[in-house]
Amino acid sequence: MTAQVTMKSFPKPSQLPVPEGAEGWERLYPYNLVFQNLSGAEDEKFWFCDSQHWPTVFKPFETIGGEFAVKCLGQYNTRHLRIPSANGIEFKVHLGYLYMSPVPVPEDEIPQRVPEFERRVSHYFQNWDELLASWHRKVRATIDEMEALIFEPLPEVVPFADIESGKAKDGSEVLMENYDRLIQLCYQNWQYHFEFLNLGYLAYLDFFGFCKQLFPDIPDQSVAKMVQGVDMELFRPDDELKKLAALAVELGLQSAFSDTDDVAGTLRRVRELPGGEKWVEAYTAAQDPWFNFTVGNGFYGHDKYWIEYQEIPLGFIADYIRRLDKGHEIRRPVEELTAERDRVVAEYRELIDGDELAAFDAKRALAATAYPYVENHNFYIEHWTMGVFWRKVRELGSMFADAGFWAQRDDLLYLTRGEVRDAIFDLVTAWAVGAEPTGPHYWPAEIERRRGIIDALATQRPQPALNTPPVEITEPFTMMLYGITTEQVRQWLGDDAAAEDSTITGMAASPGVVEGPARVVQHADELGQVREGEILVATITAPSWGPIFGKIKAAVTDIGGMMSHAAIVCREYGLPAVTGTGTGSTTIKTGQRIRVDGGAGRVEIIED
Template sequence: MSTHTHSAAFPAPSSLEVVPGTERAQAAYPYYMQFTAADDQRFWFYNSMHFPEPMSAFDMVTAEAAYCALGSSTTRVHCIPTTLGIDYRIINGRVYIGGNAVTDPGEIARRTGEFQQRAFYYYGNWERLYAQWREKMLALIRDAQSLPKLELPEFEPLSNVHSGRGIATNHALLDTYQRTLEGYFRMWHHHFEFLLLGYGAYMTFFAFCKKAFPEISDQTIARMVAGIEAEIFRPDEEVRRLARRAVELGVDDEFKEGRTPQAIMAALETRGAAGRGWLDELATSRDPWFNINVGDGFYHYHRSWNDDLSMPFAGLPGYIAAVRAGESLERPIEKLQAERRQLIQDYRELLGSEQERQAYDQMIGLAHRVFPYVEGHKFYCEHWYTNLFFNKIREFGALLAAHGFFAREDDVFQLTHYELKAAIIDLMTAWSNGSPPRGPEHWPQIVAERRAAIAEWAKESTPPALGPVPDVIDDPAIVMLWGITRESLDRWLRASSDVASRELRGFAASSGVVEGPACVVKSVEEIGRVRKGDILVCQITNPTWAPIFQKIAGAVSDIGGSMSHAAIVAREFGLPAVVGTGTATSRIKDGQRIRVDGGRGVVTLLS
């Protein structure tokens, strides 16, 4: 991100105050996550794409591990020429981030030489390295699944003594915790191994198109990579498959709106071979495809479909109704790909030289090679592995709760990962010396205080950005994923000063025009309120909400760029969508009638 700034500015970080009464909860976050006076000189934006709700003390590890790995990839591994890593800060539970630009021409040239040696090797060996990456991730998942069960027996098992193991069981608690935490940090390095290269390939093609075809829209360029096959779409495809099988087996009458998964499965057990057959199909889908979180994998309470079947089962009645009506449940991949091929060919013919056409062919070919990873990696990283990680931490919570450290297992997420290690050592020490642990006296009040703080922080409005506005933003992830550009920041500034306007503007993510009632969703827990024909208004959508997309007529988000997950999912489902409005969830009221023009990037308030 450029260090040159525009005269306009968002509020300075120092102008934000910690909500009164929550100061100690704010102080629980490590010192390196806190704003300082020097941060007033930099631009920051609220990362509501990944952290749309206040973060508990432990959940901040998701930012800590992710940004550590992201910075390593951009700064040291692939050496992106114009940008280093991303800094992050937290206030009132909200995560703000800011990029570190490289502006010196000599340094950019030096880094370019390094980048070419590294990135071009990956581009040239993409399929082999991606296959290798997948095996690494599956091995890491197996490691997480094989971590030992937590236990503290009254006496060390005799078998351990007679074998001469020489290490008591309490040490396994510390070892398992450290392996759990280390595995999570390692996962994020795998997550970013290819990601920025994928965005870089797309941005190179994007820049070429903007120069060669000055009138081309961002959405048109994005459509040239539509119709991708990626694992992140597979869970929803499995739900659709289960809907078809329910009709084929004649048990579709059991799937009614509002009926719990437990009630449906119990009823199917009584339906003989057909019911058991469908349950067998469900078991096939669950491993591995239901290892996907209801959110984006950054909060401990975003449980997987396997932990809570409510999300996939909520999608089944609608899909079953579509099957009964003779509708196809298949994503229109062939149609999208045919449109993509025609679009690519139409623009190719506008190029004036064979040299330009060859460059165009190479760049779009590379974009098609890399983009399945850009979406597909999420299934393995943010979802499957992260769910295993949080569930293991939940086991530590259950053990500590059983020894009186706090009331329930999920209270463990009110401790930082540093504090959790201390609590584990406290319990280890108490077990070893026969004295009571100190935790039951220490943690309950702190847990209650931090829970109350999160509730207070959730009530507070959150500025979309802070600090001086940069003239240029050149970090590929910030532009393509978050949709932060000089133009979008101007829109945010205008929106903050023109609250009477009946229009909101953002990125034209997916074409089409639709009118309907807004359903404003500010947390995953509220997704169940969405009704047929609603226009979903949220901070950001998630690919795992796909079963809900059959209900909605369109989508609007606060944040996101042309290649954000919200934009990609909307295009894949053919829904009008506008992303990156900055203020939709605060400007639009629940139930308010709105019009979404996904081709122009305009949302109009009609009532």
């Protein structure tokens, strides 16, 4: 099988066809993000598509999320923590999608990095609580400063008070400074994002490796079970909705939730009922900060946030109310998860003694302490920070739309962030000299041209990988987070000889075996179609899909490893899951009856 893998390859970037209408797509993105030398090393190096975090085509401005996230991941591996076996990840945009290639550490450098790595990591683990509290203060201060930024049209004339005070500035500098500051604050929180994230993975991987050393045949899921059942802040938004649903039932307000798409009408109907004001007060209190939550993943300007689209949380609340009225349990099974965790820990502890037992306890405790951050950071950065960021971008886009630069506020997303700076200077220059800006004559047609290219790129699904893969995938982050394993690559290449036509294989992400009808969801807007007892099949799930996890029987995703958000969330909801199937969402059809074996990583199509 190994020899067979070495003979096969994914297409080279230069071999992929450009969709009709997308010609010239490369010029939409910064020069350093596209492959420049398609006959050289870039056409040889192995790349995989990170459609786990970036499942749709980038508009030019949206590359900021990919650039900041992957750059900051790299800085902590390479420059902060000096991880011996892992540098950062090189990244490029090809045909609108993000591709990654892990940067290896030369073998002779690994021993040199170990002492400094141990010193730096030890500092964090020995001062974890204090440093994490500081992290929360830093992140919240960044969000607060971002919230305070304003983008307002310039006045007809400078106020006379500015003449009297000798201010000698016209206010245009505030507009330019605020735009630059918005970008810097976003970048700042992405640097903070990775301060603890890689430590969470490292602690888990250290415990994982130790368990594999002691028990070579231990299932990966048994290791995962030993840190499950924790109280995560990422689940707070969903928990708040459940509390609000329970309060509505307690107060007898069910009739007010008949049409939650009408937000104002729903809240008015609630207020008109006895106890309604009490409920609205609780609903308002829950919004800060827990409604800073998106049904997407925060990386795109089109992601919808609960705080701005309140029909989304109200719809989830209405569904919880219906389930409560039917006598269903809507709480996450934390007690069962903790009991199972304690049982598995005790079972393995009985097999160890002496120094190895002390090491086992210490490593497990450290993994359990650091593990929650792997999910919790998601709320503060991808959801809260990016929600504020995109809201401010739309405010700026609206200001430009009012000035005639383009038609809709979201049209700004078709510019690169450097072009936005140019547009700002165009606007303030024309205002200052009393002339007409160039933007209204240039940008509308150019944005429509670019929109056509983006739409054309979106008609073609990304290749899962590019060029020739290594014989064995060994880099732990790549396997744990992305589910890019040797077996997965073989399946992509069609080398999985064991696979049957009716069987899809992937990562055994969360245990359990269930059967049920499939519900294929390609976009968060389709979540309302999910029915009770169905099995969710998706490219990837988002943490904010929690409200439907109480309805489904299992989850199947195309992308993700044991430590992906989808895998962790499914384990914490007690749902069987198979992640990293590669083709689950395109092979399985809604309504087909399927069997999911989360322990074996197998999905079988039983019948149409």
